[in-house]
Amino acid sequence: MSTPEASLAIDVRGLTKRYGQHTVVDQIDLQLRPGRICGFLGPNGSGKTTTIRMLCGLLTPDAGEGQCLGLDIRREALAIKRQVGYMTQRFGLYEDLSIRENLDFIGRLFELPDRKRRVDEGLERLGLASRQRQLAGTLSGGWKQRLALAACLLHAPRLLLLDEPTAGVDPKARRDFWDEIHRLAAEGITVLVSTHYMDEAQRCHELVYIAYGKLLARGSEREIIEGAKLSVWAVQSDRDDPAALAPLVAPLKAAPGVQSVASFGSALHVASQDQAALKRAIAPFEHQPGLRWAPAEASLEDVFISLISQSPDNFGSGAAREKA
Numbered sequence: 001m002s003t004p005e006a007s008l009a010i011d012v013r014g015l016t017k018r019y020g021q022h023t024v025v026d027q028i029d030l031q032l033r034p035g036r037i038c039g040f041l042g043p044n045g046s047g048k049t050t051t052i053r054m055l056c057g058l059l060t061p062d063a064g065e066g067q068c069l070g071l072d073i074r075r076e077a078l079a080i081k082r083q084v085g086y087m088t089q090r091f092g093l094y095e096d097l098s099i100r101e102n103l104d105f106i107g108r109l110f111e112l113p114d115r116k117r118r119v120d121e122g123l124e125r126l127g128l129a130s131r132q133r134q135l136a137g138t139l140s141g142g143w144k145q146r147l148a149l150a151a152c153l154l155h156a157p158r159l160l161l162l163d164e165p166t167a168g169v170d171p172k173a174r175r176d177f178w179d180e181i182h183r184l185a186a187e188g189i190t191v192l193v194s195t196h197y198m199d200e201a202q203r204c205h206e207l208v209y210i211a212y213g214k215l216l217a218r219g220s221e222r223e224i225i226e227g228a229k230l231s232v233w234a235v236q237s238d239r240d241d242p243a244a245l246a247p248l249v250a251p252l253k254a255a256p257g258v259q260s261v262a263s264f265g266s267a268l269h270v271a272s273q274d275q276a277a278l279k280r281a282i283a284p285f286e287h288q289p290g291l292r293w294a295p296a297e298a299s300l301e302d303v304f305i306s307l308i309s310q311s312p313d314n315f316g317s318g319a320a321r322e323k324a
């Protein structure tokens, strides 16, 4: 009888990668059920790309084990690559080939039977048919991204690993992209997608947040926010003048117990897990004329910023990072 674990699309434990002295991915556990969309978040250099590359067999872990699509990430890397669609951060297709020629080339690489039909379907699915003769190098960012997604779907993968697929793409193209990701998930395709955009994180079924190679939070948006137990106060200027808030930033950041101070539109959010410390931190400014203070709901961004502020930088001295 198959166990629930056997049906996981991703099931890895203790995944670790070192470069010289630095452990850039440190004991990451990741489990993901089929048809789920998991957002992979974390600051620059936190190890997202490295993790993704270990999952699809492009990098060998220094420690850790597990399976992707039921295949062993160490012994069956080639078989994993055949069933995974990996979209890299940089556009990796041929700029001097047309959209159709690029897809046809990918089809040859995978030795796909019925290549023409698959290319036609890919063009149709991503709305690329009308531009199929256009050279990839002349496409805008949003169209390049569509082509890259069509290319990584051509061999009908069961798992998509998407590394910042929407970086630099306009909001309309990003929305179309996410609609397509949800259609794919509804068809049973599993998606792990790294992003720096909070609105995209909110479109995922579940989230994983890493910093300096370590997994700091995992769960749905609600679970992560509730789990952080963060208290937040928001301050705004009566005259909607952001300059009035600027002098508060440094002293609030320096106040004991404060984990994050961040601008949200015209408001400044001050967050801490320690309610009493937070009250003490804002007390000197609470009755300052021209300022309005109110308790606020913690957002994902508040939580992520405060998580980083508590996380040691494994590339630094090991001391806690400067407060966000």
Ligand SMILES: Nc1ncnc2c1ncn2[C@@H]1O[C@H](COP(=O)(O)OP(=O)(O)OP(=O)(O)O)[C@@H](O)[C@H]1O
Pocket (backbone or CB within 6 Å): 019, 024, 042, 043, 044, 045, 046, 047, 048, 049, 050, 051
């Ligand atoms: N081949 C390599 N040799 C040495 N260090 C590397 C190598 N590849 C990655 N690193 C380092 O590993 C760390 C993690 O990099 P990685 O690209 O996985 O982070 P990331 O979370 O994907 O970052 P970003 O959000 O900027 O894309 C970084 O500090 C990076 O400099």
